[in-house]
Amino acid sequence: MRNLVIFGASNILSDIFDCAIANQLHIKSVVLHHAEAVGERDRSVQERIADLQVFGQTPQLLSFEEFQPQADELYILGPTTPQRSVLASELVQRFGLKFTTLIHPTAYVSPLAKLGQGVFIGANSVIGPGVHLDQHVFVNRGVTVGHDTRVGAFSRLQPGCNLGGLSVIGEAVTVGIGATLIERLVIGDHAFLGAGAVVTGDVAYNSLVVGVPAKFKKLVNQDL
Template sequence: MEVLGVFDDDAAKWGGRLLGVPVLGGLDLAPEYADRGRFILAIGNNDHRARLAERFARFDWATAVHPAAYVHPSARLRAGVVVFAGAVVQPETVVGAHSIVNTGTTVDHDCEVGSYVHLAPGVHLAGGVAVGSRAMLGVGASVIPGVRIGEGAIVGAGSVVLRDVSPGETVVGMPAKPLQKE
């Protein structure tokens, strides 16, 4: 996939290059390019990514899979999904719109990943895991088979999830437990 340019609201970057790709200007210019190709949202924050996808809903959203990633033919990746190098997405998995499957992440068979989810580098989802929309799983987190991660939940880096996580809940540790609020 050829990348024609990127948009960034930081005016200091306009006219420059990002990883060899021209920075075309701010996001307000994006609609001028709506008929010139497909788009990808490369923003890590789930809520920001969701707001932009909704703002530019009429765009043709590409799904990007790095050549060094593996996605089984029966897996379904929705519009705007990005799968990074070394990631593996196994059979019968569904990954929702505008989700990120980051470097070295493994998603086993029959998982359901909601929209606007971020699976950080090295996450492992065992078979049959369900991850609600806008959830964030930190670097190296692991989830055992059949567990449900609620919408908007956060799983801390390196955590091992052995039981369901409620919507909006933050869990950390090994085994993962709710974060104590001070």
């Protein structure tokens, strides 16, 4: 079994564990780059790791300072927020790491699609022909990406969302749970498309859109 090292943690960590087990990978360690903040409705990394014991897996929980790369390891990011680009850059600069792609065996990825390094594709998702997923795109469960659509680096596609074909999705975009995008759209960098939104027109840089049909709500981050 090949060894998987996960950098950082979020509530999506269990999905990464699930995908690793389904691909017969050994989850070697989870490396935290800062202290974990566990919210009232969250589960800690230790709790999630404990779930793996039934599968004979006991990954180490390491600090950033304790990590040393080994030749037999595969690497992927654990956090899903667009800000994980900072973590990826630091890992490349400090250790020269290259990241693996992790695809659940129940997902379908067209042989005509292109995947950048660090891409994650969850269970029952469909990636159509001509799709291009740039580095560290996170595709959650049950997502459909239509033909010839490009999704920019560090974007995240939440469970059950559907992207029409021939669209261009910018960098660090979030497509919320169950959102639908018609085809031939351009979505600006750092945009946030709310859960259940039906997006029928282009979305500007750094904009939050919600509703059916989706309408502008506010700027996502005033500092961008």
